[in-house]
Amino acid sequence: MGVDLSIDFAGIHLKNPVLAASGTFGYGADMTDFFDPGLLGGIATKGISLLSRAGNLPVRIAETASGMLNAIGLNNVGLDAFIADKMPFLRSLDDTITVVNFYGNCIEDYVELTRRLSDVEGVDLLEMNISCPNVKEGGIAFGTDEGMLREVVSACAAVRRVPLMVKLSPNVTDIVRMARIAENAGADALSLVNTFTGMAVDVQSRSYVLHNRIGGLSGPAIKPLALRMVHDVCRAVTIPVMGMGGILNAEDALEFLLVGARAVQVGTASFVCPTAMPEMIHGMETFLENRGVASVGDWIGSLAT
Amino acid sequence: MGVDLSIDFAGIHLKNPVLAASGTFGYGADMTDFFDPGLLGGIATKGISLLSRAGNLPVRIAETASGMLNAIGLNNVGLDAFIADKMPFLRSLDDTITVVNFYGNCIEDYVELTRRLSDVEGVDLLEMNISCPNVKEGGIAFGTDEGMLREVVSACAAVRRVPLMVKLSPNVTDIVRMARIAENAGADALSLVNTFTGMAVDVQSRSYVLHNRIGGLSGPAIKPLALRMVHDVCRAVTIPVMGMGGILNAEDALEFLLVGARAVQVGTASFVCPTAMPEMIHGMETFLENRGVASVGDWIGSLAT
Amino acid sequence: MMQSTKTTLLRREDRGGSYFLLAMDNPFRTAIRPGQFVMLSPSECGDPFLKRPYSVFRVLPPSGPNGKGELHLLIKKVGKGSAQAAELPPGTEMDIVGPLGRPFEIRKDLKTAVFVAGGVGVAPFIWLAAAKELRSVRRIALIGGRKAEDIQGVVDLEALDVEVRTATEDGSLGKTGRVTVLLEEILQDAPEGLELFSCGPEPMMKAVGRIAEKAGIPCQLSLEARMACGFGVCLGCVVKARDGSYVRVCKEGPVFPSTKLAEYGGNAGEED
Amino acid sequence: MMQSTKTTLLRREDRGGSYFLLAMDNPFRTAIRPGQFVMLSPSECGDPFLKRPYSVFRVLPPSGPNGKGELHLLIKKVGKGSAQAAELPPGTEMDIVGPLGRPFEIRKDLKTAVFVAGGVGVAPFIWLAAAKELRSVRRIALIGGRKAEDIQGVVDLEALDVEVRTATEDGSLGKTGRVTVLLEEILQDAPEGLELFSCGPEPMMKAVGRIAEKAGIPCQLSLEARMACGFGVCLGCVVKARDGSYVRVCKEGPVFPSTKLAEYGGNAGEED
């Protein structure tokens, strides 16, 4: 018995392909009451900016059918506090990789964050967030404008000293095109999808539910859309892809791996079920074992076509 | 008592703003067992092409969280049979408007369909489908390529003799841009959204669920995305907008009207609840009456900003 | 006349393995014909999103002046919806649409009706066997399945004086092997005025269709398909007809003459 | 220590109007402090998608050797989730996360505790009133609401020897007017070692905070916010602190000293 769940991802060893998604697991230490975060393949941190950010005014979340909108606005402690206060815990998780999600207002921010985070001990992978729909400045434009995408990825790739993963926005006509641009500009890996731009209004008060008016849709509602994008991108690039969007359980995670993702991130599911990730890891193991698949690597991309 | 639910839409009188969405109500006569289709504001037919089309191979549908994927592939009887066999019933519904959804493989097809449908007695509004994700040829490209959109809309606008509504694809980076292009090219109205491109795979069989591999996502799952797009487009154009995407009940419909749609279409809801539309019309009336809104026209676009 | 309405669950009966029977109020005004089905929502919330199609297993007439009569479904637990249905407490209100689809056709000159069922595919044959028009007809049910628990409906059919023969692949009940073995046996006797009625897994029905056509015996197949609406508007449930067109399982079917279908009978589908 | 676990509904008690009490197994190993809450999933399917936060109304100790103890919630039907919760049959298994959030703080020198509650905001005060540390403290509950049925928890509080005063806007029970009128009366007596504890609609709590700060009386407010997680990771539930930062209602709260909050007390929110 025993299925090998480990995988190589952009040269990094993952003991299993399940990571906590950025913005849904704090800085790794908030959910220790529920399970040992050291069980995870990795943890993607809340998006870090150079300076701390208070985020958007409330109301910040709205429930939708099989999903939720969030307009957190990249509320984070800022780079220095992150390194000083949050990295020690993340570093203490030996074989659970630390993925630092980061965000800038301009290319210079992104470059500086890449440079400085590359030097922080324990940072295994950088996840460049160019796709947050909840902040007014530059961020989102990098994710939807081809020229800006090329420029920011090239600039950061030039100074990275740990692998650089670019997190793609799903709010585009042709995500495969964006993926190729990021790959050609030097990205070591891709992650997708970030949230879809959406809105909720309240007929009782005749007003927007979110103070920010728009928010990002996540959760099972988006799974079919995310799966299609991950499928298409995996067929178009040679760098590894981390898939996400609406994954609730082992079967969902296995679907993303089946279409070619080498690992998955799990976000909203943790809100609904705090132990979703450890249960998912266990469920994947059982499923693969029952099917006689010896290693998760054999499952990845094995969709019949 | 009595709320005035009627509205003018592109010069057409709608007795109420609830229409059956294309592809979800056949040619109007299939659901008479459940309710009198003459109760509706209008009926959008299944997409008509010049020649009949068999559509895609099964499996054509897949259930998803709060939604479904379809890959019907514009299975339809073709223009001649539509006019001969299906229009008589639609024409018999006196004050329920007939919206003919149509689809071509090339500009010439669209132009011929526009020309010929314009002459058919009882056709009140043409709905140009340039956004079906389920057919391999031209269709989808018209909805996502700016140049092609401009060209096909201009060409059809030049020959239309009834109002021309362009149905926009949500699978674009900037739907407002597409909306403006359609408006400037001569569209009399816009409808949105068509379905979002998605995928389902089956981990048991390790294969695609849909024979067509990809399908269009509809149902409540997409409501927040559709609502944002309708909201943004309504603020950007002066022609009337018909909103749709995941509307299940009166509250959902009122949300689309609140952000500026002058009418709504209801699709997938009818599968889940065949009487969703008449119940919705009744519910809208009750809601507006309880709030002292005398006319649905006063509600439209009345979102507090 | 189709209705979209509500029904109340009266009781649930365990039928062994993953099978159970749901008895509910019959909410329909129109008589339900054998072979017709309903779309049932096993939950009051929106998850699962779509209703599920189930064949009508049995209808009990109203008892007493205000009785509504009962509608019975035989359900196999295979996924989310059926698992939820298996947990519903009596008294639950469920959304239901029906009666739907084209029923079995019963020829005037029918002398011997052979039902060929696989697993839960036996469901429509109880109501068919009970049809008035079949009372004076010889009725034989051939039921196949993987193991004993997959052989359902035997007591119900026998109570209606149907001759029942069974086969299981693991030999745990009846003949060892597939149900088609039982069918070949019947055909050797070549009874008069014979017609086949079949419902079950796709490969089984394809085989039955082929056998029937080779032997020149009329055969009606009750098909399954994924359905979104169940009443003809979504075009999601189609199957290829022999003329190359697509026909809707929910509307032109679920019951088709095997000769109408492209992939059942004839030379098609020899892969099994 | 927070737990994500399951609980079984024991019974539902109608409390008039749109209020009801749910009694369930207390599945938590950690003692629940007054002011803490749970996230409850009122349905076994994924609709509604998110859990709902509810204050702990009462905890009953385990009775008998294998007893688990009981957890009581007082719920007002306002939307989808609470409407579903109101229909659950006893025996239903529900997902629950808890105990969550920062409880009320009980000062050593507290002499008079005044609970100012609006509507279902009375919920946390039953468990607070029962706290060991408050046994020798004078406890006064001021409960306001629109009409009589909105005045909840009176018997429960009186059973704990709490002095209860009520006010309704329509005058159907107690004083006519808002609960703040009752509060002003209390403050005229200016009892010693006074502290306010308040929970209810936002405008009410803002008014209470203002009154408390004007009078120089400490005041703890139990806030509401839309929550996705309930345990600090989504950053969805924040409220503005007086220092300009955002604090999480689910983690730094739900109970805050009024002086910590930007829009409660001080000069803020005079719009009411």
Ligand SMILES: Cc1cc2nc3c(=O)[nH]c(=O)nc-3n(C[C@H](O)[C@H](O)[C@H](O)COP(=O)(O)OP(=O)(O)OC[C@H]3O[C@@H](n4cnc5c(N)ncnc54)[C@H](O)[C@@H]3O)c2cc1C
């Ligand atoms: C006309 C008709 C009559 C039927 N009568 C009965 C009946 O009397 N008793 C009964 O138990 N079942 C019957 N079925 C089948 C029944 O509808 C399905 O078993 C049910 O929809 C499964 O729902 P679920 O939520 O339990 O499973 P799901 O979670 O939806 O699916 C479970 C698994 O089955 C697959 N699946 C689901 N539906 C289909 C399908 N139609 N074709 C192929 N694969 C599918 C899914 O991909 C999944 O792998 C009938 C179907 C039709 C079309």
Ligand SMILES: Cc1cc2nc3c(=O)[nH]c(=O)nc-3n(C[C@H](O)[C@H](O)[C@H](O)COP(=O)(O)OP(=O)(O)OC[C@H]3O[C@@H](n4cnc5c(N)ncnc54)[C@H](O)[C@@H]3O)c2cc1C
């Ligand atoms: C810490 C805490 C403790 C609580 N304790 C209790 C309690 O003991 N008893 C009790 O009955 N309720 C309590 N609540 C409130 C309760 O969580 C909500 O009433 C519940 O989530 C509503 O869910 P629903 O599905 O019934 O309504 P929904 O359908 O979600 O919403 C109904 C309406 O209320 C609005 N709404 C929902 N939640 C909020 C919110 N947080 N703020 C503003 N508007 C909102 C919605 O927009 C909608 O218009 C508490 C909330 C918090 C944060």
Ligand SMILES: Cc1cc2nc3c(=O)[nH]c(=O)nc-3n(C[C@H](O)[C@H](O)[C@H](O)COP(=O)(O)O)c2cc1C
């Ligand atoms: C509350 C919340 C906060 C998020 N914050 C971030 C963030 O800071 N940076 C980022 O790249 N993605 C962020 N995301 C997006 C998630 O990482 C993920 O891409 C998305 O939610 C889809 O996955 P899911 O459906 O599993 O949640 C956030 C999502 C949620 C719900």
Ligand SMILES: Cc1cc2nc3c(=O)[nH]c(=O)nc-3n(C[C@H](O)[C@H](O)[C@H](O)COP(=O)(O)O)c2cc1C
């Ligand atoms: C089964 C099905 C078939 C459809 N066929 C068409 C079509 O022929 N032409 C078209 O423009 N849209 C078609 N649509 C899209 C709907 O008209 C509508 O735009 C979409 O489903 C979103 O609305 P809904 O969520 O209310 O279903 C179809 C949708 C479904 C579900």
Ligand code: FES
């Ligand atoms: S299920 Fe919709 S047409 Fe058959």
Ligand code: FES
């Ligand atoms: S509800 Fe998620 S942080 Fe408070």
